[in-house]
Amino acid sequence: MEFTVNQIAGILGGEVQGNGELTVHKLATIQDAKKGCISFLSNPKYENYIYSTEATAIIVKEGFMPKSSISATLIFVQDPYLSFTVLLEEYHKIISFQKKGVEDPSYIGKNSKTGEGIYRGAFSYIGENTSIGNNVKIYPQAYIGDNVKIGDNTIIHPGVKIYANSIVGNNCVFHSGVVIGSDGFGFAPQSDGSYKTIPQLGNVVIEDNVDIGANTVIDCATLESTIIRKGVKLDNLIQIAHNVEIGKNTVIAAQSGISGSSKLGENCIIAGQVGIVGHLEIGNRVTVGAQSGVPKSLKDDTIATGSPAIDHKQYLRTIAVYRNLPELNERIKQLEEKILNLPTFKQHDEH
Numbered sequence: 001m002e003f004t005v006n007q008i009a010g011i012l013g014g015e016v017q018g019n020g021e022l023t024v025h026k027l028a029t030i031q032d033a034k035k036g037c038i039s040f041l042s043n044p045k046y047e048n049y050i051y052s053t054e055a056t057a058i059i060v061k062e063g064f065m066p067k068s069s070i071s072a073t074l075i076f077v078q079d080p081y082l083s084f085t086v087l088l089e090e091y092h093k094i095i096s097f098q099k100k101g102v103e104d105p106s107y108i109g110k111n112s113k114t115g116e117g118i119y120r121g122a123f124s125y126i127g128e129n130t131s132i133g134n135n136v137k138i139y140p141q142a143y144i145g146d147n148v149k150i151g152d153n154t155i156i157h158p159g160v161k162i163y164a165n166s167i168v169g170n171n172c173v174f175h176s177g178v179v180i181g182s183d184g185f186g187f188a189p190q191s192d193g194s195y196k197t198i199p200q201l202g203n204v205v206i207e208d209n210v211d212i213g214a215n216t217v218i219d220c221a222t223l224e225s226t227i228i229r230k231g232v233k234l235d236n237l238i239q240i241a242h243n244v245e246i247g248k249n250t251v252i253a254a255q256s257g258i259s260g261s262s263k264l265g266e267n268c269i270i271a272g273q274v275g276i277v278g279h280l281e282i283g284n285r286v287t288v289g290a291q292s293g294v295p296k297s298l299k300d301d302t303i304a305t306g307s308p309a310i311d312h313k314q315y316l317r318t319i320a321v322y323r324n325l326p327e328l329n330e331r332i333k334q335l336e337e338k339i340l341n342l343p344t345f346k347q348h349d350e351h
Contacts, residue, residue: 005057009075012083018073024056040084059083169208177215180204184219184242
């Protein structure tokens with residue numbers, strides 16, 4: 001699939017310097033690009049590559065002044081990195097939404113309906129009374145249960161499991177191994193030491209523009225809904241427990257776990273391997289550092305690190321002391337020895 005440089009500049013709102021009728025068909029890094037590729041220059045330390053690259057076109061920042069001749073056509077934009085990201089997104093959409101039609105064998109239950117431009121891969125399963133929007137792509141071996149609703153332009157990658165009664169919005173992407181709507185971890189202790197299972201009768205609601213990485217699990221609520229708001233991005237291998245609510249545009253990195261009934265605000269950043277205790281309120285724009293354990297609620301705009309998580313600046317001061325503990329311990333021993341050898345202590349000992 002080819003585009004002219006002028007077409008790409010139109011998408012990016014950029015200005016072309018050079019031959020805008022040249023065509024490109026591939027994205028590449030500036031150091032590896034060949035003829036027919038488009039790349040970008042954002043970091044000044046890579047500028048030397050722009051004079052030797054074989055790329056057909058390069059996206060550069062407005063005001064860029066070459067130090068010597070450049071063979072590539074240039075596209076001037078405000079932010080080259082962001083513009084290249086836009087191209088990556090558009091290219092990904094083209095690739096992702098190419099497939100159409102129904103492969104055999106696949107199954108769709110009674111009273112279920114699908115929109116236009118649908119793709120259903122081989123061995124995919126759709127239950128009864130389920131509604132699938134337009135241009136949805138359901139890859140092989142995906143399972144979609146009864147009474148599920150999925151909006152337009154959503155991609156369900158191979159091996160995804162969406163339990164009954166789940167609601168999924170528009171423009172979502174679920175990667176392989178994602179499980180939506182599995183039972184929450186609800187067990188009541190009994191007097192004999194055993195545990196009685198508490199039925200999980202709620203569902204999961206996922207709003208628009210949510211991306212979920214491979215092997216992430218989102219449990220259904222006990223009675224109402226586990227809710228993932230618009231624009232949330234979840235990495236691989238994340239556990240979201242029952243009754244959790246995650247605010248819009250919050251990002252969570254791999255191997256993190258959110259315990260039951262906790263609520264995260266909007267635009268939060270949760271780094272990798274973070275554990276958040278249940279029934280907490282995490283405010284808006286909160287950042288939690290990697291491998292932190294969060295035992296209590298956090299207010300808006302908090303930056304917390306450590307286990308248990310504390311204010312980030314306090315954590316850095318604590319770590320500075322911690323690193324010096326062996327030396328401090330040795331100094332304390334030396335001071336103790338000096339104090340015990342003082343004359344007053346010797347006279348006291350003689351009495």
